[in-house]
Amino acid sequence: MEKIKRKSLLYRSEVEYGDFCINHVEGCAHGCRFPCYAMIMKKRCGIIKDYNDWLKPKLVSNALELLNKEIPKYKNKIKFVHLCFSTDPFMYRYPEVRSLTLKIIKRLNKDNIRCVILTKGAYPKNLIETEKYGKNNGYGITIVSLDERFKKQFEPYSSSYKNRIKSLKYLHEKGLKTWISMEPYPTPNLIKQNLLKILKEISFVDKIIFGKLNYNVKSTQFIGSKNFYQECANIISDFCISRGIEYHIKYGTSKRDNRKTEKIFRKEKVIDNKSFKFLPLPSYI
Ligand code: SF4
Numbered sequence: 001m002e003k004i005k006r007k008s009l010l011y012r013s014e015v016e017y018g019d020f021c022i023n024h025v026e027g028c029a030h031g032c033r034f035p036c037y038a039m040i041m042k043k044r045c046g047i048i049k050d051y052n053d054w055l056k057p058k059l060v061s062n063a064l065e066l067l068n069k070e071i072p073k074y075k076n077k078i079k080f081v082h083l084c085f086s087t088d089p090f091m092y093r094y095p096e097v098r099s100l101t102l103k104i105i106k107r108l109n110k111d112n113i114r115c116v117i118l119t120k121g122a123y124p125k126n127l128i129e130t131e132k133y134g135k136n137n138g139y140g141i142t143i144v145s146l147d148e149r150f151k152k153q154f155e156p157y158s159s160s161y162k163n164r165i166k167s168l169k170y171l172h173e174k175g176l177k178t179w180i181s182m183e184p185y186p187t188p189n190l191i192k193q194n195l196l197k198i199l200k201e202i203s204f205v206d207k208i209i210f211g212k213l214n215y216n217v218k219s220t221q222f223i224g225s226k227n228f229y230q231e232c233a234n235i236i237s238d239f240c241i242s243r244g245i246e247y248h249i250k251y252g253t254s255k256r257d258n259r260k261t262e263k264i265f266r267k268e269k270v271i272d273n274k275s276f277k278f279l280p281l282p283s284y285i
Helices: 037-044 063-074 095-110 148-154 161-173 195-201 225-243 259-263
Strands: 020-022 058-060 081-083 115-119 138-142 177-185 207-212 246-249
Touching: 020 063, 058 063, 058 095, 063 095, 081 095, 095 115, 138 161, 148 161, 161 177, 177 225, 195 225, 207 225, 225 246, 246 259
Parallel strands: 020 081, 081 115, 115 138, 138 177, 177 207, 207 246
Antiparallel strands: none
C-alpha cells in the first residue's frame, strides 16, 4: 500500500453533527458510486485525477507522530474525534488501514478523547478490549439498504451489509455504543424498499442519523422527493422515539430542520475507562 506524509491531521469538521475529525488515508477502495462527496472534492482540488486514482488508498505514515504533537494542542477543545469523513477507517480487505486505525483509537482514548467511528467495512472483534480502546467510543456503520445487489452497484468494494451488521451487533452485545448512518438514503427510482424493515434489522443501536441522497442525477429526477424524504423522516422519528433510540435527521432532508438533535454525539455520558469495571452497566445493555 502506498504511503504519504501529511503536515497536520486533527481538524475541526464542518459536518453538522461532527466535532474534530481525522482522515489518516487518502482515497478509499470502497469506491462508492452515489457518488462519493469526498472523491468529488479531492478531484476538484486536484489531489486525485479520477475514480481509479481514488480507489488506490494511500496511508498517512506519520499519523501517530502528528497525533502526539496535536493532542496537547487541541485536547481542551475536543469533544470527540470522528473517524473518518473522507475515507474509511476499516476499509474492507485493507489490514494496514485497520491496524493504523486501531492505533489511532488507542492513542486518542489514552488521553480520554472519545472516538466516533463510521465504516462501510466490518469491525474487528478486538475492539471489545476496553482496557486498550476505551468504553466511550461510538461505533457506527452505514446502512441504506439490505439489498446486496444494490450494495454491489453503489458501494462495489465495501463489506456486505450482512457482515457490517453482524460485526456491529457483536460490539453492541459486548456493551459498546453503536450507531447507524442511514445516508445517503436512495429515492424509490433507484431502489424500492421498505424503510421499516431496514430499521427493524438495526434496532439494537443507540443512535441513528438519516440523510437524503445528494449529487445523484437519477435521484434528483425523482418527482416528489421532498414528500418522500419527509415520509422517511417521520418513519425514522416515530421508530426511534418508540424504541428510545436517539436520532438526527440531516438538514435539508425533512421540510423543517430540527437543530436540537445535531448535538447527538456531544452530550454523551462518559464512563471512566480506568474504573468502568466497578461501575454499573449502562442502561442501553
Ligand atoms: S466509503 Fe465513504 S469515503 Fe469511501 S468511497 Fe464510500 S463514501 Fe467515499
